[in-house]
Amino acid sequence: MAEITIKYLAQKLNLAPSTVSRALNDSHEISDATKMKVLALAEELNFQPNPYARSLREQKSKTIGVIIPERINNFFSQVIDGMESVTRAYGYHLLVYNSNEDTEQEKNILSLLIGGRVDAIVMSISRFDQKSDHIDKLKKRNTPVVFFDRISTNFPTTKFITNDYEVGYQGTVHLIEKGCKKILFLMLSNENSNGIERLRGFKDALKKKNITFEANWVIECSHSDEKNIALLESIFYKLDRPDGVLASVEKLALATYRALSRTHIKIPEQVRVVSFSNMKIADLLHPPLTTISQPAYEIGEECAKLLIKKLTKKNQPDLEDKIVTIPSVFTERESSK
Amino acid sequence: MAEITIKYLAQKLNLAPSTVSRALNDSHEISDATKMKVLALAEELNFQPNPYARSLREQKSKTIGVIIPERINNFFSQVIDGMESVTRAYGYHLLVYNSNEDTEQEKNILSLLIGGRVDAIVMSISRFDQKSDHIDKLKKRNTPVVFFDRISTNFPTTKFITNDYEVGYQGTVHLIEKGCKKILFLMLSNENSNGIERLRGFKDALKKKNITFEANWVIECSHSDEKNIALLESIFYKLDRPDGVLASVEKLALATYRALSRTHIKIPEQVRVVSFSNMKIADLLHPPLTTISQPAYEIGEECAKLLIKKLTKKNQPDLEDKIVTIPSVFTERESSK
DNA sequence: TTTTTATGTGCAATCGTTTCCGAAAAATTA
DNA sequence: TAATTTTTCGGAAACGATTGCACATAAAAA
Structure with a gap:
């Protein structure tokens, strides 16, 4: 009940608190003999120094x-x-x-x-x-x-x-080489540092591959899954739908999966998807998700x-x-x- | 740099530390006038009482x-x-x-x-x-x-x-009613309290449905995904394979998915799977996973x-x-x- | 005016450590 | 043996907050 303190140990051992403290901290100015005594008692009583007293000091x-x-x-x-x-x-x-x-x-x-x-x-x-x-x-x-x-x-x-730029570039090139011509870049908010870098990689890859970037390919999503799904559904419902998606955040890839499933659009036949994701079960999704995973x-x-x-x-x-x-x-x- | 303390505030205001402390804690024995003064200065200097001093006291x-x-x-x-x-x-x-x-x-x-x-x-x-x-x-x-x-x-x-017993029972009955005759119960270690309750529900459901339980239906898995997958593969590879799985932990359902995918056994046609799981994307797996999710x-x-x-x-x-x-x-x- | 009461504030102890400083005892050197 | 150094330890002051107690001052009552 009553907490065991250094003072208590000192009293038991007929020593000063300062000595006990030093013994516990293995100070060189304490003899081995007293160190042993102190350590032994501390061990026996399961003494733990009060972290807050220590922090204060x-x-x-x-x-x-x-x-x-x-x-x-x-x-x-x-x-x-x-x-x-x-x-x-x-x-x-x-x-x-x-x-x-x-x-x-x-x-x-x-x-x-x-x-x-x-x-x-x-x-x-x-x-x-x-x-x-x-x-x-x-x-x-x-x-x-x-x-x-x-x-x-x-x-x-x-x-x-992580190398957001490079890997954003790499993922985009991958999509293009698979045949995508109109690729969406999904980001959570237009203001995250890594999102911006990933977007830069995305744009540069398009340029490199001679695809002209269009501003409405960048979709700024919210934090509400339902809203995002609805937004994506509306986008994919149109006739000239995109044929590729690069999701800068895992949850947006999942929203894409849900939106495409609701609109009965097939991955990867009609739309290819690549996502930044640290999911361990990307391979168990339907279909298995191509990922860029961070260390x-x-x-x-x-x-x-x-x-x-x-x-x-x-x-x-x-x-x-x-x-x-x-x-x-x-x-x-x-x-x- | 130098931390702002109550003592510092007291000095600035020409008050005693005790008065400042009481004012900050809105004590009734401090006049409104001084309270205002103290609060104002504390606000201005962005004073935060030292948590460790307070904890100690x-x-x-x-x-x-x-x-x-x-x-x-x-x-x-x-x-x-x-x-x-x-x-x-x-x-x-x-x-x-x-x-x-x-x-x-x-x-x-x-x-x-x-x-x-x-x-x-x-x-x-x-x-x-x-x-x-x-x-x-x-x-x-x-x-x-x-x-x-x-x-x-x-x-x-x-x-x-959670109602581990009831829901273990419910999940098992569900599998049986879907036609399963030989159901595996997958648990992480034979010694977790909830696993035991779930297993009890499992057994009682079998009894209720007149299926005789066999000891080797209970599979004690390890914490290594790879080992678990290998174990399950070996089990499903046999001729008289089970036709149902109740996984008491999410990761074991995933191991099952992987093992079945490797052995080219179809879910749910050949093996039905139900799992305890709080995964948000159970519906995106292939196939979507029947879950028992905890609050x-x-x-x-x-x-x-x-x-x-x-x-x-x-x-x-x-x-x-x-x-x-x-x-x-x-x-x-x-x-x- | 004197006594009582309420109100507001200050002093000092405390929480459990660590550490500066000093002092005795032991060991070393002259 | 005396002087000096080294070893080992204790006393006391911090760290920053809270709080019991005492003590002023002002207001109220006698």
């Missing part, structure tokens, strides 16, 4: 805050698994928040975290807004921040992404490694302002045959 | 620890989303850990949390072992614990599950609500030792037509 929490825009998403789950694999090894903890693709929530979470609850922050931003003042505020603090996937381009820190676990590991290094080593410089690219992998399946 | 962290056996899993993601939706409203934080279906890791995580880092724990245990002493240890502590889905039956607290979000909400109540209200009794059942929903699709 040391001015660090051994906790990293993570903000993602969506939790029910294989990509983000894998990223967090990757992070946890390294943070746990270093005794760090992960506080994970879901901003639900909502800038307002993101702002609230950020202000929660800024109070000193975490030593560092990892985030994938909900919207790539111009007015990201809540993120800019972070600059004034000395809390290290790292971005991944959906990054804030003008915030000076390290960002982890999610690895991205998580890298984010965590970088922060742990910054937090645990002495005299580390500020996080370098650069973009680290980890390549995605393209897997061809039935949906684009 | 108040002996509570406003943090709940969550342990799940797997993160890349829609069910658990939904549960956590549900929890977060209520904890955030009350200013509580979520520390989430993945035990990776491993009792050893679970034990380590638990001992991390026990040090007072969290005010309460929510968990879905990795294995239903007899020797769950690491969980029993929690009893001695006064940290409230709640279980969900994979519960520890003999630990006296509130547990949230994951709601389970998360209920866990959190219960704990928040226990933690925020005065003089709350210990968590009642009972099982709360929230029903699953059965959705028939092509895979069991």
Whole structure:
């Protein structure tokens, strides 16, 4: 019931709290004999130092805050698994928040975290807004921040992404070479950093292949699955329907599948589909989905490694302002045959 | 740079720290005039009380620890989303850990949390072992614990599950009525609480329908997808193959799909499949999968609500030792037509 | 005017650690 | 043996917030 404290151990052993503390932290100024005694009792009583007292004193929490825009998403789950694999090894903890693709929530979470609850922050931003003042505020603090996937381009820190441009290009070329002449580019919101890069790859591929891009090929979708499906249905219902789809986000590929199934349009015979996706069961869809999948676990590991290094080593410089690219992998399946 | 503290505010305003603290906490013994002044300055400087100082003093962290056996899993993601939706409203934080279906890791995580880092724990245990002493240890502590889905039956607290027995029964009856005579029950490990209930429903349904159960219909699978697929392939390769499958876990249904696809056995013509699953795209599989899906979000909400109540209200009794059942929903699709 | 009461504020202790500083005891050197 | 250094430990002050208690001051009652 009554928590076991250092003071209690000290009293039991007829030592000063300072001595016990030092013994537990294996300080060189404590004799081996007393160290043994202290460790033995601590072990016996299953002593765990109070993390909050320690945090208060040391001015660090051994906790990293993570903000993602969506939790029910294989990509983000894998990223967090990757992070946890390294943070746990270093005794760090992960506080994970879901901003639900909502800038307002993101702002609230950020202000929660800024109070000193975490030593560092990892985030994938909900919207790539111009007015990201809540993120800019972070600059004034000395809390290290790292971005991944959906990054804030003008915030000076390290960002982890995949080769969005190249792979957007590659996916588009693939569709064209399969015979597509009119390809839709589906994006979630026109303002995400990676979406923009993927779109750039898309456009450049069209140009390279001498297909003239038309503005209405870019479909800006919402976060509502139902709305997206309805929108796509209306598009595919027309006579001069597209014959290819590059979905920049998994959920849009699924919306496409649903829309095409409702309108009885066949994949890949009538429309070929390629999607960015980290789904593990892309091969079990009907038809199996051609994917561009991101190295999610690895991205998580890298984010965590970088922060742990910054937090645990002495005299580390500020996080370098650069973009680290980890390549995605393209897997061809039935949906684009 | 220098953190803003209550002491700093007090100095700026020519007040005592205690007065500032009381003003911020809206104490009745502070005049409205000074309250205004304090609040104004706090607002202006964007003051956030140090959470660790507060935790130390108040002996509570406003943090709940969550342990799940797997993160890349829609069910658990939904549960956590549900929890977060209520904890955030009350200013509580979520520390989430993945035990990776491993009792050893679970034990380590638990001992991390026990040090007072969290005010309460929510968990879905990795294995239903007899020797769950690491969980029993929690009893001695006064940290409230709640279980969900994979519960520890003999630990006296509130547990949230779904009507595993009924729905296992229902799924089996469904398969039988579709004409199945030899049905496999796929479980992840023979020792999970919910698996056992589902199996009981399975057996009772067979009995009810006058089908004699055979022990080798219960397949205990591992956590390796590849092994499971190979195992299932070998089973379906035989002549007297089963004509139905009830998968107690989503990943086993997927393994079944893969195994059947490799052996060129048709679903549902040759084998009908029903699975417990919270996949959102069960309808996009080939063929669409008949599912029993758990009310994951709601389970998360209920866990959190219960704990928040226990933690925020005065003089709350210990968590009642009972099982709360929230029903699953059965959705028939092509895979069991 | 004096006494009582209500109101507003400050002082100091506390939560459990870590660490600076100093001091005794032991070991080394002169 | 005396002087010096090294080893080992204790005292006390932090870290930043909350809160019991005391003490002013002003308002109300006698």
